[in-house]
Amino acid sequence: MDAPQNLERAVFADGHEGFSGRHARTLDDKFRVVLPAGRWRDQFLEGGKLTFWIDCLALWTVRSFTSVTADVLSQERMGIVPDGTYGDLLEDTVDVTPDGQGRIVLPTDLRHEVGIGDKGAEVLLLGRGDRVEIWDKRRRDTDRATRPREAAARALRAIKY
Numbered sequence: 001m002d003a004p005q006n007l008e009r010a011v012f013a014d015g016h017e018g019f020s021g022r023h024a025r026t027l028d029d030k031f032r033v034v035l036p037a038g039r040w041r042d043q044f045l046e047g048g049k050l051t052f053w054i055d056c057l058a059l060w061t062v063r064s065f066t067s068v069t070a071d072v073l074s075q076e077r078m079g080i081v082p083d084g085t086y087g088d089l090l091e092d093t094v095d096v097t098p099d100g101q102g103r104i105v106l107p108t109d110l111r112h113e114v115g116i117g118d119k120g121a122e123v124l125l126l127g128r129g130d131r132v133e134i135w136d137k138r139r140r141d142t143d144r145a146t147r148p149r150e151a152a153a154r155a156l157r158a159i160k161y
Helices: 062-077 085-091 108-113 137-145 149-158
Strands: 022-026 032-034 048-052 057-061 093-096 103-105 122-127 132-136
Touching: 048 062, 048 108, 057 062, 062 085, 085 093, 122 137, 132 137
Parallel strands: none
Antiparallel strands: 022 122, 032 103, 048 057, 048 093, 057 132, 122 132
């Protein structure tokens, strides 16, 4: 595969919080998940936005959500994404604020939309730069298994710094 001759460097917009890593959690009896202590939890002290995303839930800081929704609205207006995408995203979003122990509630409708069960459900919190993705553990393990490590290693070796 030939690489393009003109490579445009990605520039992270406001709202790219630098979330990275993987944290296993279990939903408690009130359907709450505990955010990792430290930087992750601190980013949500003023609250955040929780929404349906691609096969998972996404937890955004207010700043990162503002950035992504502006992008979605722009792309809808340009015809890149279907009409209604912006409105659907807003409709499927709830405000969340961690309690004193860093727990946020995952609403039933959003949980069930992405296959996250009820109390005791195993979930994974994955850092994705501008957001934290919340996955049903089994669903994520299956998704990850479809992309062998060697394929990922080949892709990383192809990146030009």
